[in-house]
Amino acid sequence: MYTLVSSQTGHMAFRVSRFDEVTSLQEQKGYNYYNILLVTKGSGQLFEYTFQENALLALGLYQPFQVKGAVEGILINFHPDFFCIYKHEEEVACNGVLFNNIYAPPLMQLTASEMSALLNIVKQIEAELSRPALAQYEVVMAFLKIFLINASRMKVERQEGLVPVGNEPFILQSLKDAIERDYRKEHSPGYYAGLLNITPKALNKLSKTHFNRTLGGLIAERIMTEAKRELYMTVKPVKRIAFELGFSDEFYFSRFFKNNAEVSPVVYRETLVYRSVE
Known part of the structure; x- marks a missing residue:
């Protein structure tokens, strides 16, 4: 687990951790931060939706969730004071795509290459957090922006590929x-x-x-x-x-x-x- 904390309060600002089938993700309460899960192995269920490996799950603020099934992957948490999706709507555009989209499932299946691309960004974040360095806060935020932009593009491409049929x-x-x-x-x-x-x-x-x-x-x-x-x-x-x-x-x-x-x-x-x- 790698955690970045607020220098003012000591509260969690950003965190990336790895989970496996032993880790319980079945009783997660709603907290005041965003959650992104990258499922690299296994299959399961989120709410009424089922997913396979290479899935991305995105959950908003104070949104309780349960992940049922034996899965492995990465969990990313970030506080809105660290990165506010509303303030960065124009440059990142994940609001209404990854988060706060009431008409679309809070998850998407990725291709192996898409998952690899997102995992590479996570590895860079972990490398940055593994050692104290100048402007670490800003560097991690920049990587998070890149991650969210890439994930949003992937979801938009899927939405644009839907073809309406009938009335x-x-x-x-x-x-x-x-x-x-x-x-x-x-x-x-x-x-x-x-x-x-x-x-x-x-x-x-x-x-x-x-x-x-x-x-x-x-x-x-x-x-x-x-x-x-x-x-x-x-x-x-x-x-x-x-x-x-x-x-x-x-x-x-x-x-x-x-x-x-x-x-x-x-x-x-x-x-x-x-x-x-x-």
Whole structure:
């Protein structure tokens, strides 16, 4: 295990470690950092998704997960204060691709050459962390950027290769466009079903078939993605964020947030940003 800590707090900023079938990845709680798993051997299951060796799994902040199966590989953790995917959206573009993509599985199968390319970057990170050196923080961050850019490119290429067939993809694209346009004011699955002239039951079935999520789940995840962004990127009061996201009651928003993130909006905000040690 190689760990880079914040010089101000001593908290973990970046970590890379290796795991094997003896290591338990089955009860990982949600923490205030991003998780990337590179599965080099074995097969398993993440949520409702199955994967084989040469898989990349990407999980966001405070996202609890279970990996079932005998697997080996590498686990990368990084705190958003070390590398904020929102601040680096334009240069890295992993937000909405590797992370916070409510319409795509949080994993992808890699080719052997793709896995080798990512592992080579990890080896360079490990070599850098194995010895104290000038500007180590910046060098590791640069390698992480390269890793995320390459992984994002791989996933984008897969998404661009998908070919819509029939009417269902058209309906689903219309659903995605509608949620993106109206999620700040419309939270009801029935609203989107009516907008698309389809019954809520039928639209929910399509959503579960293609996105592995209920229609209500898709709407909730989109609201949560924006709520987390606002809490991290701004100093707006929680009450204002709640109002801007279509909640008339701050306490209802807090309950909604906690049900989806396991922590309250206030705790989420407080634990994301490193504070100077007194």
